[in-house]
Amino acid sequence: MRSPGFKYIDLFAGIGGFHMAADALGGRCVFASEIDREATRAYEANYGLAPRGDIKVIGASEIPDHDIMFAGFPCQPFSIIGNRLGFADIRGTLFFEISRILEAKRPPMFLLENVKQLYTHDQGKTLRTIVRTLERLGYKVSHAVLNALDYGLPQKRERTLIAGFLNHAVEFSFPGGDGPGRLEDILEPDEDVDPKHFASDMIVRKRKAKHESGSRPGIWHENKSGNVCSYPYSCALRAGASYNYLLVNGIRRLTPREMLRLQGFPDKFRIVCNDSQTRRQVGNAVPVNLVKAVLKEMLLREAKAGRRSGKRTA
Ligand SMILES: C[S@@+](CC[C@H](N)C(=O)[O-])C[C@H]1O[C@@H](n2cnc3c(N)ncnc32)[C@H](O)[C@@H]1O
Known part of the structure; x- marks a missing residue:
């Protein structure tokens, strides 16, 4: 209506x-x-x-x-x-x-x-x-x-x-x-994502040693005690820490556009601030x-x- x-x-x-x-x-x-x-x-x-x-x-x-x-x-x-x-x-x-x-x-x-x-x-x-x-x-x-x-x-x-x-x-x-909505509708293809969003080989190796994901696509989440789990959805985006906690398929961070989509902001939303400001605002x-x-x-x-x-x- x-x-x-x-x-x-x-x-x-x-x-x-x-x-x-x-x-x-x-x-x-x-x-x-x-x-x-x-x-x-x-x-x-x-x-x-x-x-x-x-x-x-x-x-x-x-x-x-x-x-x-x-x-x-x-x-x-x-x-x-x-x-x-x-x-x-x-x-x-x-x-x-x-x-x-x-x-x-x-x-x-x-x-x-x-x-x-x-x-x-x-x-x-x-x-x-x-x-x-x-x-x-x-x-x-x-x-x-x-x-x-x-x-x-x-x-x-x-x-x-x-x-x-x-x-x-x-x-x-x-x-x-x-x-729920589908992660497939939120995520950008890896090949379109700026390399700065990819985690280092060391981080990826450490996460993969701790966890084998059943969900693909999935968002991997490491909690405060270092336990890693993954789901076909994201844990809550936070103004502070989510950038470090959440990894798409265990290999890269979410882009600002993906974060906005996870909050329901359509792609017409213009990103005018830098990545860290945008992450905080979206969180x-x-x-x-x-x-x-x-x-x-x-x-x-x-x-x-x-x-x-x-x-x-x-
Ligand atoms: C939880 S956020 C709300 C976010 C908003 N609902 C959205 O969708 O983006 C709270 C906001 O209140 C703002 N804020 C805090 N103190 C304020 C004040 N005294 N006057 C106006 N805004 C304030 C913060 O800067 C922050 O952006």
């Missing part, structure tokens, strides 16, 4: 995983914020919109009205000092910026994303604080851990998704997906296919309730 004209804001925008998904469903970005200069450069080159910087210094009155807020916010511990509301104080955290803007702008929907570990962070207290804060603002809040593997991508990437609807009584059911991004599936369901639900675009209930 396309939902022409819905307006959205993209907080902690990175390289725009939310943006890519929302535009494919007919959305229009009216505001983005991202503090990292290189990510901002990539975002502007791809979407023609320059994100504003640090969200902490942007007043809610500077942000246009919108139908949905997206935010893939960094996870931070919440202080238990200043417990004036009966649960942990969120002031000083980046989540506070989300609640501050929701309180002022009251969009009908929001979709937040974070690492899977948010579920268990501080024995679940962090997630509980987030949910209660959002409920106090009048949102019906639903959350789930979803895996990119279930949404057409050959990457095991589990993420916490938190969806909110203003003044709804019933919980949102997150949609299931159509299963931070939200999987486009996953967001698209969830957003599509959210828009359908809101359309059924007849409240989207202009029919604000707040």
Whole structure:
């Protein structure tokens, strides 16, 4: 379903995983914020919109009205000092910026994303604080851990998704997906890959001495204890280490384009930063296919309730 004209804001925008998904469903970005200069450069080159910087210094009155807020916010511990509301104080955290803007702008929907570990962070207290804060603002809040593997991508990437609807009584059911995508559709032929991405003979020999792969194509993964395994999909790309951990068929690193594809970014996405910046940005991004599936369901639900675009209930 396309939902022409819905307006959205993209907080902690990175390289725009939310943006890519929302535009494919007919959305229009009216505001983005991202503090990292290189990510901002990539975002502007791809979407023609320059994100504003640090969200902490942007007043809610500077942000246009919108139908949905997206935010893939960094996870931070919440202080238990200043417990004036009966649960942990969120002031000083980046989540506070989300609640501050929701309180002022009251969009009908929001979709937040974070690492899977948010579920268990501080024995679940962090997630509980987030949910209660959002409920106090009048949102019906639903959350789930979803895996990119279930949404057409050959990457095991589990993420916490938190969806909110203003003044709804019933919980949102997150949609299931159509299963994993195929590595064959992601990988570039070895002969087209720049030799700089190939591992040294020594690394290849060491890996092959430890492991015989049953999957071809397969992504080999070495864990912290040095154990090597391989799968017909990639383990989660990470902003820091994935370049060293993951080897295509045990012989070469993933190219930046392959990493983007593993996150669901189409090849029209222009790579304007260097390899290490792009790897970091892709490792931070939200999987486009996953967001698209969830957003599509959210828009359908809101359309059924007849409240989207202009029919604000707040
Ligand atoms: C987990 S990443 C989100 C990535 C994004 N969802 C995507 O698809 O690329 C979090 C982003 O928040 C940005 N960030 C951190 N602090 C910020 C702040 N105070 N204001 C704006 N952006 C910030 C980081 O630079 C990082 O790119």
